[in-house]
Amino acid sequence: MKIKAVGAYSAKQPLEPMDITRREPRPHDVKIEIAYCGVCHSDLHQVRSEWAGTVYPCVPGHEIVGRVVAVGDQVEKYAPGDLVGVGCIVDSCKHCEECEDGLENYCDHMTGTYNSPTPDEPGHTLGGYSQQIVVHERYVLRIRHPQEHLAAVAPLLCAGITTYSPLRHWQAGPGKKVGVVGIGGLGHMGIKLAHAMGAHVVAFTTSESKREAAKALGADEVVNSRNADEMAAHLKSFDFILNTVAAPHNLDDFTTLLKRDGTMTLVGAPATPHKSPEVFNLIMKRRAIAGSMIGGIPETQEMLDFCAEHGIVADIEMIRADQINEAYERMLRGDVKYRFVIDNRTLTD
Secondary structure, rough: OEEEEEEOOOOOOEEEEEEOOOOOOOOOOEEEEEEEEEEEEHHHHHHOOOOOOOOEOOOOOOEEEEEEEOOOOOOOOOOOOOEEEEEOOOOOOOOOOOHHOOHHHHHOEEEEEOOOOOOOOOEEOOOEEEEEEEEEEHHEEOOOOOOOHHHHHHHOOHHHHHHHHHHOOOOOOOOOOEEEOOOOOHHHHHHHHHHHOOOOEEEEEEOOHHHHHHHHHHOOOOEEEEOHHHHHOOOOOOEEEEEEOOOOOHHHHHHEEEEEEEEEEEEOOOOOOOOOHHHHHHOOOOEEEHHHHHHOHHHHHHHHHHHHOOOOOOOOEEEEEHHHHHHHHHHHHHOOOOOOEHHHHHHHH
């Protein structure tokens, strides 16, 4: 079936309207009318081929929310009318250790929502900057937030799970001191989630103008990471630091803030590598630097349910489909609080 979408035909061209084809639902498929799709910084990287392997035409979007309009004859979990979401994963091998553990995000054969080879037919996946999507029910997520919050739920499908998963894995909660580096699309979710988990949350920023905003998001303290005295006051005190900054920066500034056995987890993906950290900062206190990438389907559902229970959504700015190119330029300038979300109904205008 033909539907309307917005995508890029090359790295050098702006995004533009296009028609794409979606498959008809198979026995285990769910067909979703997309209401809203979040704009992730990785969308920009992929569209502009700043990461290797972009295939064109590229239709980005992996923060998808909408309503089920049809299901295959063997679908058991969903029915037409259900509010649902689709995140960064639309397929995986289903039988490896990672898939059996519900960690499809680490499956060697994971299929991304866009720019991945389709596993059983020619072509590549096309994402949520479109009117509809058809996905196997295993990779569809139930939305329990009120419908009026649906647009602000969309960024949870990437920014939410990207920050929730490491916070859960490293056991953020009461009695733990947790740092969040960066107060952007990822960082603002990290602050909200760590606060809801009961941790003592310290936000790090290089911008004095973000101090009050970070407190409003739930930070107990805010540190200007360019202020040596403020940083020194927190030496050797953190159980866990969630580093959301994608730009290369000095990791040693933050590893020295970890307690013995503390961990800093990186979730921002820089276009160029970080400088190698000072090893003695790690070995002298058995500190660790780790990475984390989104989350598996069960954990993503857990995150959505947690957010619904605690009234957590992203802070967003709604845009029309014809404003996506402008939104990309504003993202590069840091001119967004904190996530753009496309109203997919404007794809028909």
